[in-house]
Amino acid sequence: MKPYQIPTTLQTLGEDIQLDQLRYHRKRVGVIREFTFDAAHHLHAYEGKCKSLHGHTYRLVIHLSGRVDEIGIVVDFAEIKRIFKERIDAHLDHRYLNDVLPPMNTTAENMIVWIWEQLQDEITKLNIPELRLEELTLYETPTSRAYLKREWMEE
Template identity: 35%
Template sequence: MLSITKIFSFESAHSISDYEGACSNLHGHSYVLHVTVSGEELEKDMLLDFKALKKIVKEEIIEKLDHTLVLKNTENHKRDFQQMWQKIFWMEHEPTAERMLLWMKDRIVPKLPSHVKLESLTLYETATCYACWKG
């Protein structure tokens, strides 16, 4: 089994509304995302061109989340934030690192070639705090 990893970064703000603590306040992160794909077959001596992986992740993830306010889609949030912010990404669930990873997985998997599988996603909120999804 071969694998390749591409690392991305983006800036976003969020609030965890169903949380008792500091994370219920609006705050931001400099996220770092590691995307690892794997497979057995090589096409033109590569598992997947890094440029192709970059294009998928950029279009499906980074362009939607970078410099965006990420919030759970609730009536209270819509009332409080929709008029104040230009770029809001509404999530069905609280925008925790774990929920964001599940959303990312669902966006990336259908875009990959059939001979490549998404192996793992690791999302750093800070230099020492991260969540990981493994296929």
Template identity: 35%
Template structure:
């Protein structure tokens, strides 16, 4: 059996949302936008070719799963309350189903602007009984 390692890829996209369940006076209840940086970490076995997975293929999976859906879009159009928390849970499943079964997403970090980030890790998802999609 080969060595297991992790790969990490980051992509950026722009999107807007509002958080309708916040108090009436809260600024996030109003429609607003962010620059998001999504970093996905996958784990897999190094193959005979010396790699776990091609970075370009990981980027393509992330683009199809997340960027094509979110970039320059209203996140409320497909998530009723698009908090960082609900976004990372959704994104993790959306990316995972686009990867070969031998690979798994073990960490996902969604940075919202320069100062805030929400992080999902494999041990967090397992404790909540999350499925792959």
């Protein structure tokens, strides 16, 4: 093994690597992006601490899969961020969830289905062949979370 060396030149497209070499394979690959948002809520018809108004720093983990394009990318991570910011964060961050979500008890189990619907709608609009939402995990606390898989939404 060669000792570590600082590169003296950068690889140049068209000279050191060709455009048709950028896609290394044609396999399905998963990509994951995580986000947080802060919100307050309370639960109805529940006799525990969560019946009182309180807040969480939610953490949302988005799993997508697809086949790499001609430059080796499934979906630009910036696109996932844009979708999250527009469809989830803009509606839920620093908000009272009982007011901004459709009529429901604002449990993680209910919220994750609403989030799936919002994300799925935007992912479809990207028109990326074979790109699909595979799984979501919504952390309400560091140790409590709900998750949802694509096949469960297709039932």
